[in-house]
Amino acid sequence: MSAGTVKSMGRGLNVLFAAAAAVEPSTSTQIADRLGRNRVQVSRSLQSLETAGLLTRDPSTRVYSLSWRLRTQATRAARARLLVEGPAILREAVEATGASAFLAEVRGDGSVALLEDVPAGLSWVGRSYPLYCDDAGQALLWDCTREELEAVFAGTEFIAYGPAAPRGVAEFEARLLAARERGYAVVDGESEPGVFAVAAPVRDFSGRIVCALHTEGPSAVLAPLVERHGEVIKGLADRLSALLGWRP
Incomplete structure (x- = not known):
């Protein structure tokens, strides 16, 4: 596994942990601000995590939270x-x-x-x-x-x-x-x-x-x-x- 891939996975996990640690479901902007990172990059990571079934996003409020599958595990x-x-x-x-x-x-x-x-x-x-x-x-x-x-x-x-x-x-x-x-x-x-x-x-x-x-x-x-x-x-x-x- 290349150093770039490991670094990318680390950034994705940081985003996942930030979403999981929030007291209430959060928007991509709130999560990016919490991490002090670029909002576009964080938004992409969140979309990837949603596609992987690790996060869910409310279509009306656009807030992210842990998926039930991940929460159960x-x-x-x-x-x-x-x-x-x-x-x-x-x-x-x-x-x-x-x-x-x-x-x-x-x-x-x-x-x-x-x-x-x-x-x-x-x-x-x-x-x-x-x-x-x-x-x-x-x-x-x-x-x-x-x-x-x-x-x-x-x-x-x-x-x-x-x-x-x-x-x-x-x-x-x-x-x-x-x-x-x-x-x-x-x-x-x-x-x-x-x-x-x-x-x-x-x-x-x-x-x-x-x-x-x-x-x-x-x-x-x-x-x-x-x-x-x-x-x-x-x-x-x-x-x-x-x-x-x-x-x-």
Whole structure:
């Protein structure tokens, strides 16, 4: 392969990555300005990428976005990397906090652990727990608006599994807003009495929340350490997000 061909491929990939990294679909002019490159050259690269089926362009707004084919492949790759990198992140969380650590995802209106590092106790992998009071619930619904929360919990009965469990959507939303302000969620006595957790969302390359990293342990031991543990879990969740391709 000639040096010129390699250079051309590199420029095309830079354009593809710039289109993929945009928060919203972008025009060729916006992408060229972001890259600081000639608009005509970038436009040609975008057309080639569209022809190859890697990008799609809206005929009315003329904005480019990742094709569903490429997005599907990228999602599969991110999932595979999550399963590879997750255990090391969980191990670090356990070493830093002394608590059990989990990666959980949304399934229906419940939270299910997909990976865990539990020094002692029963495994939670594959077991579902209601999102409204689960240790990972707030982190998993981090980006939801009030309307979206209403839809998620439309058929949910808010049973008090723990003494501090939220009694409805409004109470859950208030705790979620406080968690966003803090940077991580704190769940104390919601899933069951005396159980304490901190949690933070994990995002993939598109910015979508794919899972939550959280700890779990006795309130009497973990509650006094909440600020330190919260920063640890947020930092590890952000690092895992970066490994999955997320760039804020």
